[in-house]
Amino acid sequence: MAATKCLYLSHTGSYPRIGDSTELQVLRRTTAAVDRGQATQSDLRSAEDDMTRRAISDQARAGVDFITDGMIRWYDPISHFAGKLAGVEIRGLLRFFDTNFYFRQPALIARPTRGGPVLKHEYEFAREALTHLPSPHSESRTKVKQVLTGPYTLAKSSLSQDGATHDLAERAGAYAEALAQEIGDLAAAGAEFIQIDEPAILKYPADWAILEQALVPLLRARDQVVKSGESLKLALYVYFRDCAPLYTRLVNLPFDAIGLDFTYNWALVERISQEGSPRPLGLGLIDGRNTKLEDPATVAAQIEKMLAKIPGGVAYLGPSCGLEYLPRDRALAKLGLLKQSRAALMGMPVAASGGAQ
């Protein structure tokens, strides 16, 4: 049996905002009604609230320690934050990496600047919703993790329309400044765990220096919060490609955890079991992109191989990426697999696969 006291279950980001039943289609119906002029923005907020509560409830019931708000209100991972900054216009659709999902591309018409908190309300809503879940979940150790798309991925996904932001490093720097301010506001609102997503660096590893530089203001913002006596962990997550080529560089970045997608290269398990990691890892061992359900015993064996080589055995087991790419029933089943895999690791009987227990 492995020591699993520090093996947390952590969701990686998005969650389906729709299901097959009528009640799970409230957001789709309301959005369509708003488009037709038959519902108000207030109706839309209310439908988003409803689906956010359901996403939170599913995660909490599945026993996830670090939940997200499911990013239900996000049009996509790029335009949601970028579109709320001054100097940014939202343009046409582009494919989001190699998914069947599309994002709207931000066009920078001036240096992007933040007028005020962007995600604070979403964080506060999620935390409040979590405390109102029926007992016993309200007394669990579950915490809300806030997800932010990182400055490099935002910059790489944006179009420049003026000379001032034409340079990628400069664009990333401007986004980094806005994100650092956001981190400060989220921490002030009580956020203790913030996940920065940088999937683009796996696709464009030659931009490593730009990424590294752009992350500095975010790390500085965390350090300021911690220095003031508050608790804040900042994790960096990468996914949608093989992490192995950048593994050494990634785990040497001074984040509190580095989240990795193992589904593109399972040999990474063996490598970590030999090389180890100087810091806690996010273990994306549950495929967030395919419906096929993993065997908890196999996942447990993979974790066991790596855990001894991670300082303090601190790791965050989660899906390889957000779960919005899966139908709701499979997303829920994948959440259930997290708990089943940890149980298998502890040598406990594993509940039947197919859903959260």
Added chain:
Amino acid sequence: MSRVKLEALGVKLPLFPTTSVGSFPKPDYLTKARAEFSHGKINQSELTDLERKATQFWISKQEELGIDVLVDGEMYRGDMVAYFAERMPGFTSGGLVRSYGNRYYHKPIITGAIEWPGPLTMEWWKYAQSLTKKPVKGMLTGAYTIMDWSFNEYYPDRRATAMALAAAIRKEVEALIAAGCRIVQIDEPALSVRPEELPIAIEAMRKTTEGLNAYFITHACYGAFEEIYPGMLEMPVDNFDLEMSNSELDMLGLFRQSPFTKDISFGVVDVHSHVIEDPSAAQNCLRDAQDVIARQSIWVDPDCGLKTRTVEEAIDKLRVCVEAAAAMRG
């Protein structure tokens, strides 16, 4: 230049022939009927009657507008992958997943060996072609895209999945050709998703079309074409139908660096905007195009399927294509 091939097939087209990418919006009565059918309130025969009525509407509308190569408008399809997956053994219907904004689709799950169950689109093509003397395109989704847009729980890898699908789609192409279809469009919007998999997409298309006597078009959109060009020209098709308007003509720069060697169906109107383009703007796109591509090789159409527009918007956008093409012909 594939005009020789078209003429050998008995298809004579004007310069800048106009066409559509595939789907048109469903009239309100059909949208309502599809919902009623899914709730068991009407039967298949009643639904089919309305799908035929809507097909007839779009064929006559395209003729009225002066479109040269027609499509059936896909009144009988919901989603371009789900339609095939729902009918082919090997697939299980999956739950809804989001595509963008408020658009969702049932993403299929491959749970067994894929088979061709017999003609999937041929009867609809025959019906549409019976309504017009102009050529109607056979409209299929390509093996690579069906693979990429499905979950796979059965085949060992993505290539094996794509090849199994290619074998099945080839049989549908054969059925269309046997029914008299001379222009077959096999859509591959996933083409540029994983540049490293371009050889798989090409191999799958070859397996689908090799040795078959038709003019082949493939449609691709919203991708990083700079990563697969000019390699994508190895696709064994005669015509690439590309979204050029939404990409702000970025691709013409690529074509300047390395010549585009096939016919092109050149998207001149944005299908995601309610705004109806000015025909002169569309004409300017075509002028830019003919600086880079031989004018005999340029077809004119919208960026993508028009199913997300209203019926009126779709008609207006098609009219822009026709007017721009007419102006280019002089």
